[in-house]
Amino acid sequence: MKDQLQHLLTKCIQDLISKGTLNEMPSKIRIDHTKDNSHGDYATNIALMLSSQAKMSPLELAQIIIDQLEHRSFLKKVEIAGPGFINFFISQESSISIINEIIDQASSYGKSDIGQGKKVLLEYVSANPTGPLHVGHGRGAAYGATVSNLLRNAGFIVDNEYYVNDAGRQMDILTVSIFLRYLSFCGEKLRFPDNGYQGQYINDIAQVIYDTSGKEFHLKSDLIFKNVCKDGAEGGDKEKHIDQLIEKAKSKLGGGFKAVFKVGIESILSGIKNDLAEFGVVFEKWFSEQSLIDNGLSESCISKLKNSKNLYEKDGALWFKTTNYGDEKDRVVVRDNGNHTYFASDIAYHLDKLERGYDKIINVWGADHHGYIPRVKASIEALGHSSNKLEVLLVQFANLYRGGSKVQMSTRSGSFVTLEDLRAEVGNDAARFFYILRKSEQHMDFDLDLAKSKTNENPVYYIQYAHARICSVFRQAVEKEIELNVDQANLSLLIEQTEKDILRELSRFKSVLESSAIQYEPHQLAYYLRDLSTHFHSYYNACKFIVDDKSLTLARLSLISATQQVLKNGLSILGVGAPESM
RNA sequence: GCGCUCGUAGCUCAGCUGGAUAGAGUGUCGGCCUCCGAAGCCGAAUGUCGGGUGUUCGAAUCACCUCGAGCGCACCA
Incomplete structure (x- = not known):
């Protein structure tokens, strides 16, 4: 119906242009559903928009437009109102026809092809696999999955993807955390590092390793802690402390370190996958960061940047001149210790996405990552692609309140409410709906007591x-x-x-x-x-x-x-x- | 300090590519079940759209300034 009106009006304006009343076609002819039914079913402000061009009052122009408008049976009445709106009243015969249309098309009613089969890669959640998803991640999951459904319904071809950050220091910290808990099960007395992951799930994974592998990875705790500097709470440096523990564990365990890591990450990832699946969020692809390093893509990206003269060395590190592409400062891609930064992998990841042939790449990120956008766009430009293909949708954090006060969410300290807990308490439907009820860039206050106790508020x-x-x-x-x-x-x-x-x-x-x-x-x-x-x-x-x-x-x-x-x-x-x- | 996001009814939020009297939920007050489900319906009250200036026939919406909140400004991911 709206389309028919659009056609009718477009033709009408064209006629007026050929008559010389108007000079040029407006960029868009707006037809809106009216707020108030005394204004009819649809309204357009076209006469207000074009009145200056036609050099006459909006009311005069509106009348000319109506006179020029071809008569159609679906229009019961057309009238001018207010400062120059044209209101359209649809005939009853026409407005009831939608009932047949809906019932005939049933579950496919509402589908459209405005996406024209364009391919979209939608990446969201992508939470670090260092622990279970918490309620903060839930918002990104619900939002991303719903956007995916909306796009598919509109005729886009959408692939959902989760980027798994399974490389880097966080993974080492995770591994050493599990390993130390495991040593406790072996009967070792030790002081758990401040910077380790403290959640119960770490104990659970350690328990599994102990149950299945016994004392295969058992080492005396002295062997690990000897000569390690003091931890933060002991007046030392907590970062150095845990890094030294990691080094010790790696050298003393050898291949065992990787084995522990593997059990850990697989356990956490399968937990995340199950959690999301039960929440109705399904990813076609789980993209491993480590794979970019293993298959050399990360390395070859750096060579490409080198060849394009976008890299330089400073203080022993390799810097990418992102300021050439609008970033506020240059960024390190290879550290002075030779390791690639997270950003280096991310450049490779985005290049990989682009080369997979998508028309549009959408990232759903937490709003705290907004400062990261310019450097990713810079890398896309530097590697010869158009950064317009990348769209970043920011989702604000959900602030959690319990008993009237804000709940701190930290995976490290283990003090968080898991998505699973929330789903168990309020149900999937209420959680999915509640998460998307607010505009994504709106800060959201999530009152857990309210959500749990008075679910009818939803x-x-x-x-x-x-x-x-x-x-x-x-x-x-x-x-x-x-x-x-x-x-x-x-x-x-x-x-x-x-x-x-x-x-x-x-x-x-x-x-x-x-x-x-x-x-x-x-x-x-x-x-x-x-x-x-x-x-x-x-x-x-x-x-x-x-x-x-x-x-x-x-x-x-x-x-x-x-x-x-x-x-x-x-x-x-x-x-x-x-x-x-x- | 610089940048991003936000500021609308007591509370939680829509409305923002400028348009006709600024909306909803919740809360408050008052009505509606011998009748297809009262997890519902009907009605009432509630606003300097943070503040200011400008652009315009017209500003909650756009521009600039200002106040306030959150976040970001790593060789962390």
């Missing part, structure tokens, strides 16, 4: 209830041996205000989906579904659906069936269930 139940209620009505209909057949329904009987309101709302669904997808804003869909539910609940209270008049009954059942379908399709994109009863 509007997801309101929407699900609307769906369940409709299902319940249909159960009643079956009992009364009424079978819904839209072809037999006389939809022109739908004349109540609440019915018109629902029809208006249903007609918005497609544009909401389109807008949510293009702007990467799932919350738009969430708000829409709540509004649709509100109209349904009002309708439910205002009118009885199953009445003596058979054809009215069929008409009303058709309308709520279409509503049910849209609720279901919308919820499915949000990764939320549409229960038949609750």
